[in-house]
Each structure stands twice: as structure tokens, then as C-alpha cells.
Amino acid sequence: MSGGEQPKARTVRCPRCGAASLYAPENPYRPFCSQRCQQMDLGDWASERFRVAATPPEDEGDAAEPLQ
Numbered sequence: 001m002s003g004g005e006q007p008k009a010r011t012v013r014c015p016r017c018g019a020a021s022l023y024a025p026e027n028p029y030r031p032f033c034s035q036r037c038q039q040m041d042l043g044d045w046a047s048e049r050f051r052v053a054a055t056p057p058e059d060e061g062d063a064a065e066p067l068q
């Protein structure tokens with residue numbers, strides 16, 4: 001690659017722990033500072049989602065065979 005503008009790396013605050021994190025392609029976990037923070041955040045999100053998740057489908061149509 002050549003003649004490309006190099007995007008300036010920016011530093012943002014990790015939404016999870018508040019630490020400075022690199023907001024750049026080198027940081028695959030952006031805007032989080034680390035994989036750990038990213039996973040913790042996803043975990044929270046997922047568990048909340050599961051908490052609100054629809055009730056599990058009940059077994060219906062447990063068809064009793066009609067007596068003949």
C-alpha cells in the first residue's frame with residue numbers, strides 16, 4: 001500500500017473501566033481497552049438480554065393418543 005493517509009490514532013475512554021484505550025485498527029477491542037473489558041461488557045449485555053428473553057416454549061401438543 002502506498003500514498004495512504006495514516007489515520008491518527010485516537011484515544012478514547014474505555015466504556016467499561018474508564019481507562020484510556022486506543023481507538024485505532026490496532027486495537028481490535030476498541031472502544032474498550034482490552035479484550036477483557038470487551039467481553040465483560042458483552043457478558044453484561046448478554047445476561048441482561050437473557051433475563052428479558054422470552055419464556056421458553058412450552059411443550060404443547062403433547063398429544064395424548066385418542067382412545068379408540
Ligand SMILES: [Zn+2]
Pocket residue numbers: 014015016017018019032033034037
Ligand atoms: Zn477497560
